[in-house]
Amino acid sequence: MDKTWxxxxxxxxxxxxxxxxxxxxxxxxxxxxxxxxxxxGNNVFFWAGTEWFEELLHSxxxxxxxxxxxxxxxxxxxxxxxxxxxIALNMPKKGWGVPVCLVLxxxxxxxxxxxxxxxxxxxxxxxxxxxxYYINALGIDYNYVQDPFDAWVTVIVMDxxxxxxxxxxxxxxxxxxxxxxxxxxxxxxxxxxWAVFRxxxxxxxxRVLLIAVLLRFMDSFMIYTEPFVVTGxxxxxxxxxxxxxxxxxxxxxxxLGPAAAMSLVYFLIILLLSWVFYTVMTNYDAEx
Amino acid sequence: MARIDVNHIRHSYLPNPRKDSDFALKEVxxxxxxxxxxxxxxxxxxxxxxxLNIISGLLHPSHGQLLFNGRDITNLSTQERNxxxxxxxxxxxxxxxxxxxxxxxxxxRRVPEADVDRKVRETLDMIDLASLAKKKARGxxxxxxxxxxxxxxxxxxxxxxxxxxxxxxxxxxHMKWVLRSQLKHLHRRFGYTMVYVTHDQTEALxxxxxxxxxxxxxxxxxxxPAELFERPRHTFVGYFIGSPGMNxxxxxxxxxxxxxxxxxxxxxxxxKAEASAVELGIRPEYVRLGRExxxxxxxxxxxxxxxxxxxxxxxxxxxxxxIGEDDEVPAEPKVRFDPAGINIYADSWRVEMGA
Numbered sequence: 001m002d003k004t005w006x007x008x009x010x011x012x013x014x015x016x017x018x019x020x021x022x023x024x025x026x027x028x029x030x031x032x033x034x035x036x037x038x039x040x041g042n043n044v045f046f047w048a049g050t051e052w053f054e055e056l057l058h059s060x061x062x063x064x065x066x067x068x069x070x071x072x073x074x075x076x077x078x079x080x081x082x083x084x085x086x087i088a089l090n091m092p093k094k095g096w097g098v099p100v101c102l103v104l105x106x107x108x109x110x111x112x113x114x115x116x117x118x119x120x121x122x123x124x125x126x127x128x129x130x131x132x133y134y135i136n137a138l139g140i141d142y143n144y145v146q147d148p149f150d151a152w153v154t155v156i157v158m159d160x161x162x163x164x165x166x167x168x169x170x171x172x173x174x175x176x177x178x179x180x181x182x183x184x185x186x187x188x189x190x191x192x193x194w195a196v197f198r199x200x201x202x203x204x205x206x207r208v209l210l211i212a213v214l215l216r217f218m219d220s221f222m223i224y225t226e227p228f229v230v231t232g233x234x235x236x237x238x239x240x241x242x243x244x245x246x247x248x249x250x251x252x253x254x255x256l257g258p259a260a261a262m263s264l265v266y267f268l269i270i271l272l273l274s275w276v277f278y279t280v281m282t283n284y285d286a287e288x
Numbered sequence: 289m290a291r292i293d294v295n296h297i298r299h300s301y302l303p304n305p306r307k308d309s310d311f312a313l314k315e316v317x318x319x320x321x322x323x324x325x326x327x328x329x330x331x332x333x334x335x336x337x338x339x340l341n342i343i344s345g346l347l348h349p350s351h352g353q354l355l356f357n358g359r360d361i362t363n364l365s366t367q368e369r370n371x372x373x374x375x376x377x378x379x380x381x382x383x384x385x386x387x388x389x390x391x392x393x394x395x396x397r398r399v400p401e402a403d404v405d406r407k408v409r410e411t412l413d414m415i416d417l418a419s420l421a422k423k424k425a426r427g428x429x430x431x432x433x434x435x436x437x438x439x440x441x442x443x444x445x446x447x448x449x450x451x452x453x454x455x456x457x458x459x460x461x462h463m464k465w466v467l468r469s470q471l472k473h474l475h476r477r478f479g480y481t482m483v484y485v486t487h488d489q490t491e492a493l494x495x496x497x498x499x500x501x502x503x504x505x506x507x508x509x510x511x512x513p514a515e516l517f518e519r520p521r522h523t524f525v526g527y528f529i530g531s532p533g534m535n536x537x538x539x540x541x542x543x544x545x546x547x548x549x550x551x552x553x554x555x556x557x558x559x560k561a562e563a564s565a566v567e568l569g570i571r572p573e574y575v576r577l578g579r580e581x582x583x584x585x586x587x588x589x590x591x592x593x594x595x596x597x598x599x600x601x602x603x604x605x606x607x608x609x610x611i612g613e614d615d616e617v618p619a620e621p622k623v624r625f626d627p628a629g630i631n632i633y634a635d636s637w638r639v640e641m642g643a
Contacts, residue, residue: 181376190393199384
């Protein structure tokens with residue numbers, strides 16, 4: 001039997017293809033193009049093959065930035081997810097407190113990223129910053145400009161301040177969607193507060209938590225603006241995360257080839273890790 | 289098991305109720321006897337669920353007291369009251385297996401694991417889910433989930449009462465009948481005090497020894513299914529129970545006769561009614577259709593299988609009559625009211641008739 005071929009459909013998806021081409025595919029391809037060539041300026045390019053990729057994978061600087069970034073992502077997830085759940089559980093479910101809490105929670109999310117950086121940069125300074133000054137006044141030696149540990153603490157606290165709200169709002173949305181009957185049944189069944197959390201609230205929040213973890217992981221793995229504004233990647237290289245390193249390579253040193261190679265590797269890592277997260281969490285979901 | 293005294297309980301969902309209409313439950317004063325099977329019957333919004341939730345402690349009444357076996361438990365929490373309740377829509381713990389779902393109320397109360405196992409297996413057999421015991425509860429169908437909810441209500445044997453809030457809404461008709469008989473059977477076997485909320489009269493009449501009919505936040509009648517059928521205390525009970533409901537016709541009284549337009553109806557006794565609005569109630573089953581009596585115009589005949597329902601017009605009022613499946617409607621139809629089925633209502637409440 002003849003199958004009817006109708007190629008009109010291609011015509012209909014064309015606008016999307018063009019849009020995606022200009023917004024994603026073509027820019028990505030220029031990066032691929034740079035990654036296999038070397039240039040000394042004047043738009044003169046030489047074929048370099050996989051040289052930049054080999055160099056990158058043997059570069060200590062790259063691996064150190066990567067490890068720093070993984071540690072950073074792990075710490076902020078370990079703080080923001082439980083803290084977000086905790087705050088969401090304690091938010092009011094009805095009454096005037098709801099809009100107040102929601103607005104308060106949403107505020108940090110509305111602040112532009114470089115402004116967040118600037119706020120904390122000033123806040124943490126030990127000469128004029130409220131936080132830095134008073135911590136030092138309490139007798140604790142705190143200086144994020146010189147001490148790597150203090151710099152890390154500052155960057156992490158800043159990220160927690162900026163992004164915990166996202167986890168809170170997502171969890172809260174999950175929580176308010178639980179029908180009252182579940183809590184009533186739990187009372188009848190004599191469930192403890194912990195059992196209510198473990199068997200009702202947590203399972204119902206699971207989907208939004210998946211999204212929260214994914215978003216927070218990707219964002220924190222790509223973090224650039226805030227630590228750059230606060231510490232500039234220092235002291236030394238102690239807070240130089242992958243994207244800061246990348247920008248230093250690409251714009252600071254204008255090494256387009258290595259930077260392009262790094263971008264691609266970086267992109268693949270994020271893709272891979274996100275896929276792993278997603279698969280693990282959805283499989284876990286399906287299994288149960 | 290316990291006797292439950294509902295002592296002048298009123299409840300309002302508003303913070304400062306003033307008028308009578310602010311109350312979802314106007315005033316309920318009733319005793320649920322130990323080991324009784326009760327149905328709370330009434331239309332949506334009549335306060336059935338409110339009353340149930342007050343008994344289980346999910347709601348605290350605005351006024352009044354609740355006693356279990358004579359002990360005031362108004363201020364005890366749901367947990368302390370030791371009550372089982374099954375809700376209208378399935379509530380299951382998604383992440384647990386069917387078995388764990390049933391074990392949950394027992395384990396929360398630190399019942400020894402051997403007893404848990406025995407009770408859960410018994411209950412699983414009863415609700416016919418033994419084959420699914422190890423399955424995760426979330427993958428089941430709605431009626432299987434509801435059976436789990438039902439099972440969780442039945443798994444504890446030491447409860448003071450088991451409350452059902454329209455538990456069979458999501459179950460399909462065949463299974464409904466099976467489960468209802470199971471409940472009835474359980475009741476006979478263990479003598480639980482059971483309160484069953486429903487708006488389905490068949491469900492109420494088949495389940496309960498005594499049916500509590502509620503209307504607009506009040507109990508209008510408590511009785512056996514037969515009493516509700518023969519002697520509805522309130523015209524609402526007449527309408528609500530029976531299919532079709534009772535015929536209620538406005539009449540004027542004159543000694544032993546009731547006047548309906550030009551017709552005069554002989555009453556079995558003299559009603560003691562002084563109210564202005566007097567009505568005569570008669571169930572369609574007591575309306576005799578034949579060649580004698582009051583002339584009617586038949587408007588419609590509904591064949592419902594076992595019998596026919598005749599809709600007719602008597603003196604400008606709609607009435608219904610039930611006739612046998614094989615009975616014919618005569619050419620010039622007339623109706624008579626069987627005196628045994630006549631009730632007189634003054635301001636909607638039934639009045640006794642003296643000899």
